[in-house]
Amino acid sequence: MQTNFTPEQLQDPLTARSNKVLRTCVHCGFCTATCPTYQVLGDELDSPRGRIYLIKDMLEAGRPADEKTVKHLDRCLGCLSCMTTCPSGVNYMHLIDHARVHVEETYRRPWRDRALRWLLARLLPYPKRFRLALLGAKLAKPFSGLVPDARLRAMLEMVPKAIPPVSRNDDGQVFAPEGPRRARVALMPGCAQRALNTDINDATIRLLRRAGCEVVIPQDFGCCGALTHHMGREKDALASARQTIRSFLAAGDLDAIIINTSGCGTTIKDYAAIFAGDPMEAEARQVAGLARDVTEFFASHGLPAITRPGEGLRVAYHSACSLQHGQQIRGVPKELLAEAGFTVLEPANPHLCCGSAGTYNLLQPELSAELKERKIDTLQAVSPQVIAAGNIGCMMQIGSGMDVPVIHTVELLDWASGGPKPPALAAHP
Structure with a gap:
């Protein structure tokens, strides 16, 4: 794609980066085939290619965002399926991130939206x-x-039927390994997850300890910045990310930073790009280099001994977009579940988003509901006894529309290797 930014515009690091991204796009349209919103709405401007044109026009002209542009950019899930599909390697994630910052800085939303x-x-x-x-x-x-x-x-x-009690495992502390220490890792406790589902971190800590890991829960941990980052609130996002970086570095020498919320993992792994040119770039790069999804870590480190192989359960695996597209981790969770003795089922169109996408299900409820129904239909078609996923947002979204228990992958792996039966599964004998 030809671009016409002025030399003055290219002095801005974000604009210079977006210029490079735009120039890699060849208008092929492959992205439209895997874009969830384009499949639902059928509007070119609600496809990645259409949004790229809108972003290019807005940034090149140096003009404030207008209502039409904002409408179509807001409809973007940020699922990044287009990046997996794109044969030219267009980094749509960085482009939509820049566009959202520009919208936040230049467009005055209606007061209800702002509130x-x-x-x-x-x-x-x-x-x-x-x-x-x-x-x-x-x-x-x-x-x-x-x-x-x-x-x-x-x-x-979206409010869950039961709000879990506070887990003290999320407080800053160190858990000793069971047996000889094989690794020293920090666990990112998350933010929304600590209020919605405390079983995930508890299971992760047990599984890591059983696998010979010393587990550090960082002191004074808040949010990694992902939620506000995807809303274009750059100042808030950077402040949260800086605190996250400091918390991890204060934990001392680490072999890995374990993340069991894939939306957070995608953002943390991108810290080096987010902090490019910033005084904290080196520290951000260090943290990003240590970040591992919990399944990614166990694929190389190895699971503890499986003592209760699968119980014959049929598990439908839902691949979170932030994991399969954002981090390019697809087969590993399914392989671990199979290794643990579960019968792993994969629904049709696993590349399509469930409609959660951070705050998307709250800001775009109609589109989100349509995508949720489509996802639930494909999951029900394989007749699972349980659904496994690696992201709390997906778990809440799918669980709000199904009676089948939706459980984090790590909870099933913990159970198969000697941990307690997941509470969500215990309620569905």
């Missing part, structure tokens, strides 16, 4: 605040049908 985005940015990355909000929303959930705003209804309807 909702401000609220999400002030609640979701803070576990204590989020937990309090969930308790309040649970009381209001029976009346969700009376709420006129679809986005507020979506927020109420």
